[in-house]
Amino acid sequence: MRIDVVSIFPEYLAPLELSLIGKARQDGLLELNVHDLRTFTTDKHRTVDDTPYGGGAGMVMKPEPWAQALESIAKSGMTPEDGAAKKPVLIVPSPAGERFNQALAYELADEEQLVFACGRYEGIDERVIEWAAGHFTVRPMSLGDYVLNGGEVAVLAMVEAIGRLLPGVVGNPESLVEESHSDGLLEYPVYTKPSSWRDREVPAILLSGNHGKIAQWRRHEQFRRTAARRPDLLAEFDAGGLTRADKAAF
Numbered sequence: 001m002r003i004d005v006v007s008i009f010p011e012y013l014a015p016l017e018l019s020l021i022g023k024a025r026q027d028g029l030l031e032l033n034v035h036d037l038r039t040f041t042t043d044k045h046r047t048v049d050d051t052p053y054g055g056g057a058g059m060v061m062k063p064e065p066w067a068q069a070l071e072s073i074a075k076s077g078m079t080p081e082d083g084a085a086k087k088p089v090l091i092v093p094s095p096a097g098e099r100f101n102q103a104l105a106y107e108l109a110d111e112e113q114l115v116f117a118c119g120r121y122e123g124i125d126e127r128v129i130e131w132a133a134g135h136f137t138v139r140p141m142s143l144g145d146y147v148l149n150g151g152e153v154a155v156l157a158m159v160e161a162i163g164r165l166l167p168g169v170v171g172n173p174e175s176l177v178e179e180s181h182s183d184g185l186l187e188y189p190v191y192t193k194p195s196s197w198r199d200r201e202v203p204a205i206l207l208s209g210n211h212g213k214i215a216q217w218r219r220h221e222q223f224r225r226t227a228a229r230r231p232d233l234l235a236e237f238d239a240g241g242l243t244r245a246d247k248a249a250f
């Protein structure tokens with residue numbers, strides 16, 4: 001997969017050189033390029049923002065530097081004419097976007113190229129979003145119902161969530177199967193040695209060696225936890241998908 005990120009703070013993306021994602025880049029599993037939006041300006045002050053039409057507080061990002069940046073990225077990548085299966089996806093992080101979640105992380109991990117446009121201030125001139133649809137599949141996306149200062153922190157989260165799903169990035173792919181949200185429920189609690197710690201015992205069932213009973217206990221804990229912490233997820237959980245073992249565990 002290829003990922004391009006455009007930002008006025010390219011240094012913000014430095015953590016993507018570390019840990020699993022950094023290693024995936026070194027191993028050639030992920031090509032990730034960070035672009036400074038200001039290099040696509042033409043004035044002496046490298047201006048990227050201006051006052052909003054209609055008035056109001058804050059500044060809006062000017063359209064032309066964005067068009068230059070996105071056009072240069074579109075030209076440098078594979079186009080459908082070169083045999084790319086489809087247009088790259090342009091993700092615009094915004095609190096006004098579609099809510100990002102694990103299902104979307106899986107969907108985006110199947111793409112050939114993702115481009116992230118990090119807005120700052122009050123956002124990017126809306127005409128960029130319309131115009132970009134000629135080159136990209138445009139998807140404004142929100143991390144959650146709160147406001148960040150810009151898209152960079154959202155990009156760090158989304159690239160990590162997507163990047164770890166790419167083949168070969170996580171050493172043991174089994175660990176992706178039993179984690180929170182992989183099946184619509186939260187993960188069961190986990191324990192390690194010692195079995196007794198500060199007067200607290202590991203649940204006896206986990207020491208029993210009875211794998212069937214352990215699996216049933218874990219499933220029950222998934223339901224219990226989800227009901228307590230995220231009843232909204234439980235409501236969405238497809239009751240038709242419940243197995244007989246699930247019904248017994250619930």
Ligand code: ADE
Nearest residue numbers: 093094095142143148154
């Ligand atoms: N930019 C500002 N707030 C954001 C949010 N909640 N999600 C994604 N991008 C953002």
